[in-house]
Amino acid sequence: MKKVSLKLKHKNIPIYIGNNILVGSTIANHIKHKDVVIITNTKIANLHLKKVKRSLKGFLVKTLILPDGEKYKNINTLNKIHDYLIKNKFNRDLTVIALGGGVIGDLVAFASDTFLRGVNLIQVPTTLLAQVDSSIGGKAGINHQNGKNLIGSFKHPEAIFIDIMFLKTLSNKQYIAGLAEVVKYGAIGNSVFLKWLNKNFKAILLRKTECLVKLISTSVKAKVDVVQQDEKESNIRAHLNFGHTLGHAIESAMKYKGILHGEAVSIGMNFAAAISVEKSTLEIMEYNLLEDTLLKLGLPIHAPSSISDKSIMKHMSFDKKKKNGKNHLVLLESIGKSFICDKLTDSYLSKFVKTFQS
Ligand SMILES: NC(=O)c1ccc[n+]([C@@H]2O[C@H](COP(=O)([O-])OP(=O)(O)OC[C@H]3O[C@@H](n4cnc5c(N)ncnc54)[C@H](O)[C@@H]3O)[C@@H](O)[C@H]2O)c1
Ligand SMILES: [Zn+2]
Known part of the structure; x- marks a missing residue:
């Protein structure tokens, strides 16, 4: 133990x-x-x-x-x-x-x-x-x-x-959705862990005991580290929202039906990483590593075609209202290093959302 x-x-x-x-x-x-x-x-x-x-x-x-x-x-x-x-x-x-x-x-x-x-x-x-x-x-x-x-x-x-x-006894769908948050810890704070997830995806999907202990304890330590520094979410705890701006918008556009939180976050992480390639210093090879890990673990990377880009943008604007009228997105400088960007305009995001539908 x-x-x-x-x-x-x-x-x-x-x-x-x-x-x-x-x-x-x-x-x-x-x-x-x-x-x-x-x-x-x-x-x-x-x-x-x-x-x-x-x-x-x-x-x-x-x-x-x-x-x-x-x-x-x-x-x-x-x-x-x-x-x-x-x-x-x-x-x-x-x-x-x-x-x-x-x-x-x-x-x-x-x-x-x-x-x-x-x-x-x-x-x-x-x-x-x-x-x-x-x-x-x-x-x-x-x-x-x-x-x-x-x-x-x-x-x-x-x-x-x-x-x-x-x-x-957990269903595969619920298990895989939970893996999205695990991938998130690697993406925002631990590149070695993300590479390990990518390499060991088969054992992870088979829920091998040693794999689960490592995967969970590394994730728990990552969360503990952030919470210890920012108990009430006044600053760095917000980095845990990587993938969640678009993720939440997709979930609420779909009225929380037909998509699990982790699945929506997976799409949101791929989205934020793609923006990071264009707007920040994330290398395309690193973006590919994240995308490949999500795919290997059976997670979705594109928004369902059943919801329109307009509906997604409308729900993203609810998030914006809560944050002084600016779009706040957690982006990546590199795998393992995240930052918060508040400079992305609606028209920029809208263009990107369109390219993110399946
Ligand atoms: N407090 C926080 O910081 C925080 C963070 C993220 C999410 N949340 C909240 O967590 C909730 C989602 O949690 P969740 O994804 O665990 O969903 P959930 O609690 O609804 O569980 C998902 C399903 O799995 C079943 N289940 C649970 N354990 C099982 C097991 N061992 N074997 C078989 N079935 C099992 C549940 O009965 C349910 O049907 C949301 O309400 C969300 O707002 C809170
Ligand atoms: Zn989450």
């Missing part, structure tokens, strides 16, 4: 990474009192709940099982969690375990931050995206009818348990 520490101003968060790490007493060491509630969804409960419960012998463990899906990451489900915690008369000694992907992780973290002004939380992420990204960094929240993640807080857990055993 590997251990990475996220060192924040007021707290150190241990992140455990390995295969079958939930056995034994490590998780028990992070539970302060007897009461534990595991919150998960129907799908994950069927697949994994028994195993997780077995690792909690000696505690009073209750479970709350929610419906599965992003559409339930809302105020009604948050209310349901609060009702459950209040009806069961839990007090501030409670430990809540978020067992699931990013939806459960975000929602349960927010519920645990708001119940009695905050109770103990442990994150047990079960998708690749949650293991390398959403469970780390403390962003908690729910969606609003007017947009994603509009209501939320920063809530860091006591500990994060990243068990690669969960990934065995």
Whole structure:
């Protein structure tokens, strides 16, 4: 088992990474009192709940099982969690375990931050995206009818348990989408890692244990490094948005249907890298390495033809409004070195978006 520490101003968060790490007493060491509630969804409960419960012998463990899906990451489900915690008369000694992907992780973290002004939380992420990204960094929240993640807080857990055993049951589509965020860490900060991903794509797609441990621990360290420097996303954490400006625009133009977040980010990274060749110092060979890695891992690199370039531009302009009317794009100077560019005009981007449709 590997251990990475996220060192924040007021707290150190241990992140455990390995295969079958939930056995034994490590998780028990992070539970302060007897009461534990595991919150998960129907799908994950069927697949994994028994195993997780077995690792909690000696505690009073209750479970709350929610419906599965992003559409339930809302105020009604948050209310349901609060009702459950209040009806069961839990007090501030409670430990809540978020067992699931990013939806459960975000929602349960927010519920645990708001119940009695905050109770103990442990994150047990079960998708690749949650293991390398959403469970780390403390962003908690729910969606609003007017947009994603509009209501939320920063809530860091006591500990994060990243068990690669969960990934065995994850669909290929979800797994590959999670790989987009992994590629992102290589592209913006670690060229050696990107080359390794490119070279080892077969073993990665076969989910070989040693490969997964390396891939996840390198990604976790990359995220930890950024979060440690910029806890509340006031500056360098924004580099993690590489590929996300176009990615978010594609997702919202498609009304979050028919495309996964990671797939949209993959298209967005290829787009930002292509602009970097023209506007920055990214060499075409380096662009080719990124594109080739995305393709080898089975990720898309062009926007679906079902959405128009106009619709994509309209959704990009929502992003611009949030940032003083300028287009902010994370570009690459080289593989492993990113920067933020706010000089790209709408007409320039629009021309580029057109060339990025399949
Ligand atoms: N907090 C952050 O910093 C942050 C960062 C990125 C994304 N997010 C959020 O994360 C969410 C997306 O997370 P996600 O991609 O994990 O989606 P998800 O949580 O919806 O999980 C995807 C699907 O996989 C299923 N699943 C989960 N674990 C499984 C397993 N081990 N085996 C089989 N099936 C499993 C889920 O039930 C679901 O159907 C979004 O709401 C997004 O806003 C948050
Ligand atoms: Zn993302």
